[in-house]
Structure formats: C-alpha cells, structure tokens
Amino acid sequence: xxxxxxxxINAVSRQKTLVTKxxxxxxxxxxxxxxxxxxxxxxxxxxxxxxxxxxxxKKDIFNFVYFxxxxxxxxxxxxxxxxxxxxxxxxxxxxxxxxxxxFDPLIFSETFLRxxxxxxxxxxxxxxxxxxxxxxxxxxYYAYFGAKVxxxxxxxxxxxxxxxxxxxxxxxxxxxxLKRYAIGRDxxxxxxxxxxxxGSSLFNKTNAxxxxxxxxxxxLLKEMNIHHPxxxxxxxxxxxxxxxxxxxxSRFKLVRLEYSPYLLKDKSKTLKYLLDKLKDxxxxxxxIFKHNQLRFDLSSHGTIYASK
Numbered sequence: 001x002x003x004x005x006x007x008x009i010n011a012v013s014r015q016k017t018l019v020t021k022x023x024x025x026x027x028x029x030x031x032x033x034x035x036x037x038x039x040x041x042x043x044x045x046x047x048x049x050x051x052x053x054x055x056x057x058k059k060d061i062f063n064f065v066y067f068x069x070x071x072x073x074x075x076x077x078x079x080x081x082x083x084x085x086x087x088x089x090x091x092x093x094x095x096x097x098x099x100x101x102x103f104d105p106l107i108f109s110e111t112f113l114r115x116x117x118x119x120x121x122x123x124x125x126x127x128x129x130x131x132x133x134x135x136x137x138x139x140x141y142y143a144y145f146g147a148k149v150x151x152x153x154x155x156x157x158x159x160x161x162x163x164x165x166x167x168x169x170x171x172x173x174x175x176x177x178l179k180r181y182a183i184g185r186d187x188x189x190x191x192x193x194x195x196x197x198x199g200s201s202l203f204n205k206t207n208a209x210x211x212x213x214x215x216x217x218x219x220l221l222k223e224m225n226i227h228h229p230x231x232x233x234x235x236x237x238x239x240x241x242x243x244x245x246x247x248x249x250s251r252f253k254l255v256r257l258e259y260s261p262y263l264l265k266d267k268s269k270t271l272k273y274l275l276d277k278l279k280d281x282x283x284x285x286x287x288i289f290k291h292n293q294l295r296f297d298l299s300s301h302g303t304i305y306a307s308k
C-alpha cells in the first residue's frame with residue numbers, strides 16, 4: 001500500500017499544469033491537476049468552472065482546457081466568454097459553434113481570437129473564396145460577417161468535420177459552398193492522409209495518400225459561376241506558388257495568403273516571388289505579418305495581405 005501511494009504521489013507530481021494570471025491578478029489554473037492521471041473525471045478550474053472528460057474525449061478536453069488557460073479565456077455568458085455545450089461543442093465569443101473533436105488550439109487562436117482572416121465588418125453580398133478550409137473555421141468566420149463563401153479542403157478527415165461544423169451553424173450554412181478539392185493546378189493529386197491536422201499539405205510525406213481533385217482558380221471561378229470575386233484567402237501550405245501563377249488571381253479585390261516556401265525547398269520559390277506576382281496583378285497595398293507565435297522568420301512563413 002505504501003509503495004502504491006508513493007507511485008500515485010510521484011505520478012501527480014509529474015503533471016505539468018499551466019498557470020495564468022488574469023488581468024485582475026487572480027490565478028487561473030486547474031485546481032485538481034492530479035485528475036489527469038485518470039481516464040475519466042472532472043477538471044476543476046480556479047474560476048469556478050468545471051469540465052467533465054472521459055476516455056474517448058480526454059485528449060480534446062485537456063487541449064481545450066489548456067487553450068483556455070493559455071489565452072485567459074473564461075467559460076460563461078458574458079461578452080467575450082466562450083461556452084462548452086454538452087461537453088462536445090465549443091461556442092466561441094462570436095457565437096460560432098464547432099465540435100470539440102480534433103481540437104486545435106493554434107488554429108482556434110488564429111481564427112477566433114487573433115482573427116487573422118478579418119477583412120471587413122460587412123461582407124454582405126461579397127464573395128470569398130477560401131482554400132484550406134480545415135474543419136470549417138475559416139468559412140464560418142467569413143459567413144459570420146455576411147459573405148457568400150466558396151470553401152475548399154482536400155483532407156478527407158478535415159473535410160468531414162467541416163461539413164459537420166457548418167451544419168451545426170444552421171443560420172450560416174446556406175452561405176457556404178464546401179467542396180473536397182485541392183487548389184493549385186487542374187487535374188488530380190495524391191493528397192497525404194492525416195489525422196485532421198491544420199498542418200495538412202500536399203508536400204507532407206506519409207505512407208497513405210488519397211487521390212483528390214485539384215482545381216485552378218480560373219477553373220473554380222468558371223465552375224462556380226463566380227463573376228465578381230472579392231477576397232481570395234489561401235492557407236494551402238506550399239501550393240500558393242501554383243496559385244500565384246494563375247492570372248485569375250487578378251480578378252479579386254483582396255488577397256490574403258499564408259506562404260510557406262520552406263516546405264518546397266526550391267530557391268526560386270520565395271516571398272519576393274509572391275510579392276512580385278501580386279504587384280504584376282495590380283495589388284498596390286501589400287503588408288506581410290506573422291499570424292502566430294511559431295518560430296519562423298517572415299522570409300520562411302507568414303501572411304500576405306494585398307489590396308488594389
């Protein structure tokens with residue numbers, strides 16, 4: 001019994017718990033960090049909230065809780081607070097709902113807190129084309145501001161989750177057209193199979209691939225009967241260098257693209273290459289910025305925002 005007790009104490013002592021100080025100076029953390037050693041239980045937070053978990057959703061629940069702590073977010077009904085509904089649906093402070101499954105703290109922070117996709121408070125009657133839709137977070141974000149959204153995601157698992165999440169937001173669902181396409185060149189590509197990761201890329205190496213339709217921007221605009229596109233939003237992890245050679249990009253008023261030349265290992269594919277192409281297409285106002293805290297130099301990874 002003594003040995004078992006010591007093993008329990010040692011296991012508890014190894015649990016790392018994130019501690020955050022709120023703007024009021026109060027400690028915000030997990031009151032009972034030892035609960036992590038169990039397969040099911042209740043996580044008690046020092047702000048009075050508690051979250052249940054079981055063996056099936058444990059990883060996602062803890063990822064969500066650590067996200068709350070790292071960002072200082074509270075669960076509640078006040079403006080700016082988030083909710084966890086039925087222990088499997090997240091509701092952001094914008095009121096958008098997404099299933100907890102495969103929760104990605106980095107993506108949720110980028111989209112709903114840092115709001116790196118923001119372009120206007122009023123996108124009514126404007127058309128947004130977004131590629132790299134992941135689990136539906138980006139198309140839902142744009143639809144929230146009133147846009148008609150054409151969204152594309154090649155990863156089968158992310159695509160399935162995106163369909164579920166869009167359906168969950170019934171008032172916005174009719175504003176979104178979602179297709180399982182890779183974006184770049186016309187034809188078909190062997191897209192790497194993943195575990196629904198925000199880092200999915202055509203250039204990832206894996207043992208499993210799924211043949212996926214691939215479309216150019218020119219073909220998409222024609223296929224979707226889009227005559228006056230407003231914003232092109234790309235998060236396609238290296239394939240932006242194929243898209244940028246498509247003159248149909250010049251038909252958009254705004255372009256927001258994340259760039260990742262480090263994935264290609266091609267010295268001719270650089271940030272300058274992208275910037276020069278946008279300038280050739282008539283985009284005069286261009287900024288580059290870091291959209292997350294990952295340790296990349298802006299020459300290797302970041303976001304371009306360009307307007308005419």
